[in-house]
Amino acid sequence: MKTWFYTIEMALLVMVGLRVISGLIELTVAGLILKFNSIEKAVALNAVLAIVGPTIFITSVAIGLVGMSDKLSLSKFVFIGAGVVLILVGIRK
Template sequence: MKFLFGQANPAVLTMAMLRMLSSLIELTAAVVMLLVNDVKKAVVVNSVLAMVGPIIFIITMTIGIYQIAGQLSYAKLILIFMGVVFIIAGIYK
């Protein structure tokens, strides 16, 4: 992997790979929706995606925040955490 990405930060590489995994899951779900060709089944597939997206988001944000936690003040970390909570609340409300 280092040959392909040079001196990529391992945390950034992990975050990018998680996003690639997420996009692969989304693309697979779209193909499944087209193959089943039924609205009810497509809604079920879409509801599964509603759970996968936030999980990938939380994991990716956790990796990023963990890497920069030493560079940020506690106030900024609390603001970032509150922002993540608001995003997740907005998704589920």
């Protein structure tokens, strides 16, 4: 009988955990919006999500970059960082 052992990098597990937490926060807010049944409260809750989303994004990208730090050159880090900044600038309202 063969046994298969898979190794999963810690950085990847943390990134997955952050995404799961982010999804749970989104679902919780959706439930709260339905519970409160108020446009004003829905807008306020969506404003909180506007803070949580980019924070999770930046944190998970940073963790991923740290996890790949031994495989990337400095110039690639600069390009990836510039890309993240451009994404954040592009989604600003």
